Amino acid sequence: MLxxxxxxxxxxxxxxxxxxxxxxxxxxxxxLKGKKEPCLFLSALLHGNENSGWEVVKxxxxxxxxxxxxxxxxxxxxxxxAARYKKRRLENQLDFNRxxxxxxxxxxxxxxxxxxxxxxxKVFASIDIHNNNGLNPHYGCINKLDKPFLxxxxxxxxxxxxxxxPFGVQSLAFSxxxxxxxxxxxxxxxxxxxxxxxxxxDHVLNMTSLDTNEDVDKEIDLYHTIGVIKLxxxxxxxxxxxxxxxxFIKGIEGVNFIEISSDxxxxxxxRNIDRPLIAMDEExxxxxxxxxxxxxxxxxxxxxxxxxxxxxxxNIVRQDCLGYLMEHYDIKRGEKTTDSNSALWK
Numbered sequence: 001m002l003x004x005x006x007x008x009x010x011x012x013x014x015x016x017x018x019x020x021x022x023x024x025x026x027x028x029x030x031x032l033k034g035k036k037e038p039c040l041f042l043s044a045l046l047h048g049n050e051n052s053g054w055e056v057v058k059x060x061x062x063x064x065x066x067x068x069x070x071x072x073x074x075x076x077x078x079x080x081x082a083a084r085y086k087k088r089r090l091e092n093q094l095d096f097n098r099x100x101x102x103x104x105x106x107x108x109x110x111x112x113x114x115x116x117x118x119x120x121x122k123v124f125a126s127i128d129i130h131n132n133n134g135l136n137p138h139y140g141c142i143n144k145l146d147k148p149f150l151x152x153x154x155x156x157x158x159x160x161x162x163x164x165x166p167f168g169v170q171s172l173a174f175s176x177x178x179x180x181x182x183x184x185x186x187x188x189x190x191x192x193x194x195x196x197x198x199x200x201x202d203h204v205l206n207m208t209s210l211d212t213n214e215d216v217d218k219e220i221d222l223y224h225t226i227g228v229i230k231l232x233x234x235x236x237x238x239x240x241x242x243x244x245x246x247x248f249i250k251g252i253e254g255v256n257f258i259e260i261s262s263d264x265x266x267x268x269x270x271r272n273i274d275r276p277l278i279a280m281d282e283e284x285x286x287x288x289x290x291x292x293x294x295x296x297x298x299x300x301x302x303x304x305x306x307x308x309x310x311x312x313x314x315n316i317v318r319q320d321c322l323g324y325l326m327e328h329y330d331i332k333r334g335e336k337t338t339d340s341n342s343a344l345w346k
Contacts, residue, residue: 001110003028004117013058017051017083027096028077029114032061034069038122040205041178042075043170044129046096048082048089052185052194053129059198060205070206071124076114088319095320097128098166100173111173119177125152125204126180128170129197131188133311134253134323138193141182143172145331148179148210154219156183156200159257161308162329163225165282179210184309217331223257223308224329227287229322230278237267239312245270246299253310257326264301269294279325291325 005028012023031039042060044053057075078096082089089095099107100115118126125148139159142149153160164172174180183200186193231237237246239253248267269276276299279288293302310323 001026001106002113004031005029006031008061013061017045017048017054018086019084020045020054020077020080021084024077024080026080027110028080029117030075030077032069032073032075034072034205036071036124036208038124039072039074039118040201041118041123041126041174042073042129042201043126044075044077045080045083046078046128046170047130048079048084049086049133049188050088050129050131051083051086051188052131052190052197054083055189055194056129056185056197056201059194060201063202073205074118074121074123088316095168097130097170098168100170101168111170115173118174123174123178125210126171126174126178127201127204128180128182130182130184131190131193132184132186132309133313133316134256134309136184136186136256136309138186138196139184141171141184143169143175143180146179147212147214147216149175149181150216150220150331151210151212151214152179152181152204154216155203156181156196158219158221160220160222161225161326162222163282165225166228220331222329222331223306223326225282225308225324226327227279227281227291227325229307229325230280231317231322232275232278233318235273235276237314237317239314243270245273246276248312253312256308256310256323257306259304259306260301262301262303266292266299266301268298277322 003026008030044057079089094105094107100111137159138157139161140153140156141161141163142153143164145162171180171182183197185197235245238244239248241250246267246269249265275288277288277292279291281287291302291305293300306326308324308326311317
């Protein structure tokens with residue numbers, strides 16, 4: 001599935017993501033020689049509908065078109081076929097950001113080959129560029145709390161998410177051998193996010209080290225993912241007021257990273273449904289009863305919650321999830337700042 005090349009045709013840099021299939025037959029790994037080693041690794045378009053990563057790649061390559069890169073750069077351009085249709089993934093594909101782990105599928109084998117390839121080449125840092133499908137701030141996500149990871153994240157945003165699930169994501173795989181970060185750069189095509197990320201990538205290209213003696217935690221607002229929210233496939237749902245088994249309140253995507261108090265209505269239920277949401281913690285344990293309750297014809301918060309990455313894109317919800325539950329995390333103590341049973345944030 002993987003093409004490995006050492007240059008791009010100039011025409012490629014003039015194409016939007018949904019036209020990359022005209023020049024690239026599939027997932028492509030590009031190696032470009034720079035002044036310093038080891039290389040910086042970038043990945044873009046792991047989800048075909050998230051085009052900002054490709055725009056950042058174009059900006060970087062155009063800037064250094066007539067000069068040598070400050071650091072060797074390896075770029076993985078992922079799901080070109082899905083990008084053609086502006087979809088996260090095609091129906092016959094696995095999610096490109098859930099397959100960076102052992103498995104028998106072609107996607108697993110391809111990602112494993114990239115991991116081993118890059119491990120041998122050695123990597124200064126890994127940056128995986130994504131878009132949100134709901135209204136969210138711009139932030140970075142890391143899988144380890146070591147100082148190089150925190151420093152890398154701080155250079156992008158003071159808001160940082162720490163997570164260890166789901167398995168199979170690119171940053172988690174690369175975190176075994178280099179500082180790695182997933183960037184959430186706003187909605188697809190968000191110009192501010194594209195410009196912010198371009199500056200960040202350029203800055204990392206010019207860095208000499210990620211080692212630091214700074215108390216980087218003082219400059220970071222760190223959150224921890226405590227759960228994922230999915231919807232059962234057996235029910236239909238809506239976000240726009242249309243009648244459905246599960247009818248969410250309008251504007252629910254606007255509460256990302258905002259604390260919602262207890263006893264807040266989240267959705268109305270058309271019929272008797274015991275579990276309108278699937279809520280699981282990082283170990284896969286059911287936490288629905290901790291955070292939610294059903295009263296009369298609606299689903300309400302049982303305790304205060306802080307959602308993140310909520311989306312109203314029905315296809316994304318069905319293919320991935322509705323969103324996540326967050327809590328503040330104390331780096332010094334190595335634990336969350338609040339009782340997991342109360343889910344109250346300071």
